[in-house]
Amino acid sequence: MLCPGAESVEEGTKITIPYPCDFHHHFRQGPAISSTVPVASERFGTALAMPNTKPPITTVPLALKYHEELMAARGGGDMDIVNVLYLTDNTKVETVDEMAKHDFIVGFKYYPAGATTNSDAGVTDFRKCYDVFKRVEELGMVLCIHSEVSDADIDIFDREKVFIDRVIKVIVSDFPNLKIVMEHISTSFGVDFINSLPPTSRVVGSITPHHIMYNRNALLVGGVKPHFYCLPILKRESHRVSLLSAATSRSGRFIMGTDSAPHTVESKESACGCAGVFNGHCAVEMYVEAFEGAGRMDALEDFVEAGKKFYGIEDGGRKMELVKETWEVPGTMEFGENKVKPLRAGEKMLWKIVR
């Protein structure tokens, strides 16, 4: 898929990019991590592990245990893993101080209660967390936000816009120095909001490969395609275009976050299918393909670096080499004792990681 005027890069062309880091990854738990961690480790220098496990990672001891398990699951890989704690209405300020003693804990994940997978223990009213926000701001830690309301009367396609108007604007105004990631932004409203903030603002937006490559037709045209169902839900084409132009804008305000979110084949292909797209096996390659399609390969470096700068990740200038060469994504992949259907299953990828 090439934008008008964009030239396709020739087969066999090699490119070198700063080593990518994924600032939003669902590794899951138990036997599943022996599948998800090694796959991510082939692509990312650092990955930020999401805490919406069962039970959720709400305390420092739980984070220590989860971090240890994930690190052990790397096998021979050398990916670093950082964690966030799952924020609840009852999270204590003392927990923030305890978190700050561990370098691998970078902040909190704020799930509005009921917004997505395993978010029931999430936040019911953001004002209940003001003491915690204040301490996170003081300590320079990060608040990652699933930026959608979950109110039953709000249309699923409007959840992000309403969250911006009712929640994010208030938090940003009350905590102007708080480091915030609006995660997996999915609309031009998210892009415009972030771009509207002053240069002193410490708010960035993460963008997934699926939200810059697909619109809601992928999910709904020709029959329901459950493997494209994720939250935030894919939106109309104009939003996809806006996200792609944000990712390629070189503004430093948009960062890589794949939201790779595997579920078993059975739990996706169901009368009530789970939300989540598994892209951990091809996310970097998809970003490159999207940037190529937009004719903006020149902006890849800035996009990769923006997240590392925001999170303060130092990797000594490590690089990744990719080649324009096709390979086929398998129909299914191992997912612990189960199988997951990967994004682009059975399709050709256009870029391959060399090293």
Ligand SMILES: O=C1C[C@@H](C(=O)O)NC(=O)N1
């Ligand atoms: O925010 C999320 C959570 C994720 C999951 O399955 O954990 N799946 C999604 O589609 N969005």
